[in-house]
Amino acid sequence: MNGFPDRLEPGSPYPLGATFDGLGVNFAVFSANADRIDLCLFDPKGRKQVACYELPEWTDEVWHGYLxxxxxxxLYGFRAHGRWEPEEGHRFNPNKLLLDPYAKGLHGGVRWTDALHSYRVRSKRKDLTFDRRDSAAAMPKAVVTASGFDWTGDVRPQVPWSDTVIYEAHAKGLTRLMDEVPEMERGTFAALSHPRVIDHLKRIGVTTLELLPIHEFVQDRRLQEAGLVNYWGYNTLAFFAPERRYMATEHCDELRIAIRRLHAAGIEVILDVVYNHTAEGSELGPTFNFRGLDNATYYRLVEDDPRYCVNDTGTGNTLDLSHPRVLQMVADSLRYWAESYHVDGFRFDLGVTLGRDGNNGFTPRAGFFDVLRQDPVLNQLKLISEPWDIGPGGYQLGNHPPGFAEWNDKFRDATRRFWRGDSGMRPEFANRIAGSADLFDHRARRTWAGINFVTAHDGQPLRDVVSYEGKHNEANGEDNRDGHSENYSRNWGAEGPTDDQGIEACRDRVVRSMLTTLFASLGTPMLLGGDEFGRTQRGNNNAYCQDNQISWFDWSLERSERGQALIDFVRRLAETRRKFPLMRANSFLHGQEEVAPGVLDIDWFDERGVNLSEADWHNAEGRALMMRRVRRMDDGTLQSVLLVMNASHTSLTFRMPPPDLERHLIVDSSDPRAPERPIGDSIEVPDRAAMIIVGYGRLG
Structure with a gap:
C-alpha cells in the first residue's frame, strides 16, 4: 500500500495533532463520542486517498496511532464513525473528510459544494437527513510539519504596558500598495518587516503591531457567490496554521522571520484571534472538522434541543470553552503561537464568549481566564479582550479579571461625540480621558487595562469619521443595510470629498483634536493603521468583504503634504506621551491626593480656569474642558500636564488655573507645526481644538 505498513502502531495520546519524532509520525485526535476514527493519507497533490488506517487506541477520549x-x-485527514442523531447533537458521518484541529499546515483549499455538508442540503428535512457523498475532493488536507527555526538571539521587546502604543493593521492591506516593497512580497508576511514598514512604525512611535486574524480561514460561500471575499478573516478553519494567502514563499518561516525582524527593531507583534466560533456555521453549515469529530462536545448546543447551536457570536455557532478538551485546544493553540512564532500577545475577538461558563453566562472566574492567568508562558504576554458578544448579558466592559486589557468602546463613543459637539458630554468624556476608573479601578487593575481607541477595523477610519454623516456600504451588496447605523460622525458641511477648503480645514483640526485626546488620555492608546496619514474607506464602515483599494492602505496619501503633516503630528504626540510620564501614568488618579497645598493629582477646570461646580458638570451646553495632572519631581518641583479642549463652534480664551507655573505649549491641534513656546496666564483656543500645555515650578 504505497510503501506504508498494513496497520498503525499504538502510539501515544499526547501530544494532540501530528507529531514527527524523526522516525515516524504520531497522530492523536480527541473525540469523546466517536465509535471509531480513521486516518486517511493522500498523494502529494492531495487529490487521491492512498491509504486509510483505523486509529488503534482510545485513551482518555483521545484516539491515537503511530505511523x-x-x-x-x-498529507492526511480523518474520518469519524459514530451516531447520526442530530436531535441529540451527534453528527458523525464517515463520508466527510475532517481536518485535524491541530493541523499546523494545510494543502489546498475549500472548494464549495453541497458535499461538504453532512446532510442533504436540498432535502426538505434539511439537517435531519444523511449525505453519503465523499467530501475529500472539496477539502483541504492537513500537512505534517516540523519546524527547525533558529530563534537564537531573538529578544522579545517586552514593552511595559505604560509605554505601549498599539497599531492595528491587516497583514495584507498594510503593504499591498506599498511601492517600496518588492511586488511579489506586497501584502504578505514578508513585507511586514520590510525596512520601509519598520521605519514608518518607529517614526510614529508605535511599539506594538496588532494584526487582524492570520489563522487559516475559510472564504464564505455566500460572499464568493456574490463576487466578494472575506477580507478580515474572522472565519477560522485551523487554529494552528498561518493563512497561506499572506505568504510570498509558501513557508511558515516567512512569518517567523518577519516577527524576528520586528523584535530586533523593538516592535512587538500581537495577533487578533478568533476562538469564540469556527467556520462551520450553524447546524445547517458545512462539516470541516469539529462538527464531524464531536459536535456535541466542541459546540454549545441548545440545552432542551441539542439539534441547534447556541449562537452567542452571531456566526451560527459558539465553541464550548467550558469543556476541558476544547479549552485545552485553545490554550495549546495560544501556547504554540507564543513559543513557535514568538508572538507577544493576543487580542481575543468576542472575549465575553470565551468567558461564558457553558450556558450560565459570563464570569471573570471562567476556566478560560483561569487557564491563561496561571499559564507560565501565556500570563507573561499582552492579553486583550473585546468585552462583548450578542449573547444575554453580552456587554462586560470592565468586568474581566486582572491581567487582561479590554477594548474601551465607551472611550471611542465619548471622544467622537464630544468633538462633534454633542450636548451634555463633559462628565462622560472626563471619565474616559482620565482612564475610565469607574470601569477598571478594582482588583488592583491598572490604567493600561483600558485600550483607548477612536477608530478600529470595525467601523470607519478617522478621515471618514469627519467626512461622512452616514455609512456608505453599497459595495458590500446588502443595500447599505449592514454595519452600524450610528457612527457618531459628522461631515462638517459636505458628505464625502469636497473642494471646500474651510470644511477640509475643520475636518483636519477635528482629526488632530481626537488624536490628541487619544495620546493624552490615561490608558493604552490604539491607533488604527492608516489614520496617521488620512486613509479612507469612502464611507464604508463594514469593509469586512472588501479585499481591494477600499481597504488597502493608500500610501500615496502618506507622501502628500497633508499626509506628511499628519504623520509629523502623530509623531509629536507619541514623543510627548513618551517624554511626560503623567500622560501614561500606571495608577489611577482620583483627585483626592494633594501633590502640594491646594494642588490635586488630577483636577478639572473650564475655560475660566476655575474648578467645575456640580452645576457646571451638568451644564449640557458646556463644551470647554481642561484636565490637569500634577506630580512632584525628585527635586521638589511640580510638573503639570494640562489637556485643554474646546469642542464649541467658537474660539474661547482659556485662563490658566492656579498655581502660577512656568508653562509651555507643547501640542496645538489648530496649528500642528507650531513650535513649543512659553505661554502666559491665558491662551486663545480656536473652535474644535485641543492643546497640551506642560508646567513647571515651585510653590512658596
Missing part, C-alpha cells in the same frame, strides 16, 4: 517511516510533508 513509522512517515515524514513531514505527508
Amino acid at each position: 513509522p517511516g512517515a515524514t513531514p510533508g505527508l
Whole structure:
C-alpha cells in the first residue's frame, strides 16, 4: 500500500495533532463520542486517498496511532464513525473528510459544494437527513510539519504596558500598495518587516503591531457567490496554521522571520484571534472538522434541543470553552503561537464568549481566564479582550479579571461625540480621558487595562469619521443595510470629498483634536493603521468583504503634504506621551491626593480656569474642558500636564488655573507645526481644538 505498513502502531495520546519524532509520525485526535476514527493519507497533490488506517487506541477520549517511516510533508485527514442523531447533537458521518484541529499546515483549499455538508442540503428535512457523498475532493488536507527555526538571539521587546502604543493593521492591506516593497512580497508576511514598514512604525512611535486574524480561514460561500471575499478573516478553519494567502514563499518561516525582524527593531507583534466560533456555521453549515469529530462536545448546543447551536457570536455557532478538551485546544493553540512564532500577545475577538461558563453566562472566574492567568508562558504576554458578544448579558466592559486589557468602546463613543459637539458630554468624556476608573479601578487593575481607541477595523477610519454623516456600504451588496447605523460622525458641511477648503480645514483640526485626546488620555492608546496619514474607506464602515483599494492602505496619501503633516503630528504626540510620564501614568488618579497645598493629582477646570461646580458638570451646553495632572519631581518641583479642549463652534480664551507655573505649549491641534513656546496666564483656543500645555515650578 504505497510503501506504508498494513496497520498503525499504538502510539501515544499526547501530544494532540501530528507529531514527527524523526522516525515516524504520531497522530492523536480527541473525540469523546466517536465509535471509531480513521486516518486517511493522500498523494502529494492531495487529490487521491492512498491509504486509510483505523486509529488503534482510545485513551482518555483521545484516539491515537503511530505511523513509522512517515515524514513531514505527508498529507492526511480523518474520518469519524459514530451516531447520526442530530436531535441529540451527534453528527458523525464517515463520508466527510475532517481536518485535524491541530493541523499546523494545510494543502489546498475549500472548494464549495453541497458535499461538504453532512446532510442533504436540498432535502426538505434539511439537517435531519444523511449525505453519503465523499467530501475529500472539496477539502483541504492537513500537512505534517516540523519546524527547525533558529530563534537564537531573538529578544522579545517586552514593552511595559505604560509605554505601549498599539497599531492595528491587516497583514495584507498594510503593504499591498506599498511601492517600496518588492511586488511579489506586497501584502504578505514578508513585507511586514520590510525596512520601509519598520521605519514608518518607529517614526510614529508605535511599539506594538496588532494584526487582524492570520489563522487559516475559510472564504464564505455566500460572499464568493456574490463576487466578494472575506477580507478580515474572522472565519477560522485551523487554529494552528498561518493563512497561506499572506505568504510570498509558501513557508511558515516567512512569518517567523518577519516577527524576528520586528523584535530586533523593538516592535512587538500581537495577533487578533478568533476562538469564540469556527467556520462551520450553524447546524445547517458545512462539516470541516469539529462538527464531524464531536459536535456535541466542541459546540454549545441548545440545552432542551441539542439539534441547534447556541449562537452567542452571531456566526451560527459558539465553541464550548467550558469543556476541558476544547479549552485545552485553545490554550495549546495560544501556547504554540507564543513559543513557535514568538508572538507577544493576543487580542481575543468576542472575549465575553470565551468567558461564558457553558450556558450560565459570563464570569471573570471562567476556566478560560483561569487557564491563561496561571499559564507560565501565556500570563507573561499582552492579553486583550473585546468585552462583548450578542449573547444575554453580552456587554462586560470592565468586568474581566486582572491581567487582561479590554477594548474601551465607551472611550471611542465619548471622544467622537464630544468633538462633534454633542450636548451634555463633559462628565462622560472626563471619565474616559482620565482612564475610565469607574470601569477598571478594582482588583488592583491598572490604567493600561483600558485600550483607548477612536477608530478600529470595525467601523470607519478617522478621515471618514469627519467626512461622512452616514455609512456608505453599497459595495458590500446588502443595500447599505449592514454595519452600524450610528457612527457618531459628522461631515462638517459636505458628505464625502469636497473642494471646500474651510470644511477640509475643520475636518483636519477635528482629526488632530481626537488624536490628541487619544495620546493624552490615561490608558493604552490604539491607533488604527492608516489614520496617521488620512486613509479612507469612502464611507464604508463594514469593509469586512472588501479585499481591494477600499481597504488597502493608500500610501500615496502618506507622501502628500497633508499626509506628511499628519504623520509629523502623530509623531509629536507619541514623543510627548513618551517624554511626560503623567500622560501614561500606571495608577489611577482620583483627585483626592494633594501633590502640594491646594494642588490635586488630577483636577478639572473650564475655560475660566476655575474648578467645575456640580452645576457646571451638568451644564449640557458646556463644551470647554481642561484636565490637569500634577506630580512632584525628585527635586521638589511640580510638573503639570494640562489637556485643554474646546469642542464649541467658537474660539474661547482659556485662563490658566492656579498655581502660577512656568508653562509651555507643547501640542496645538489648530496649528500642528507650531513650535513649543512659553505661554502666559491665558491662551486663545480656536473652535474644535485641543492643546497640551506642560508646567513647571515651585510653590512658596
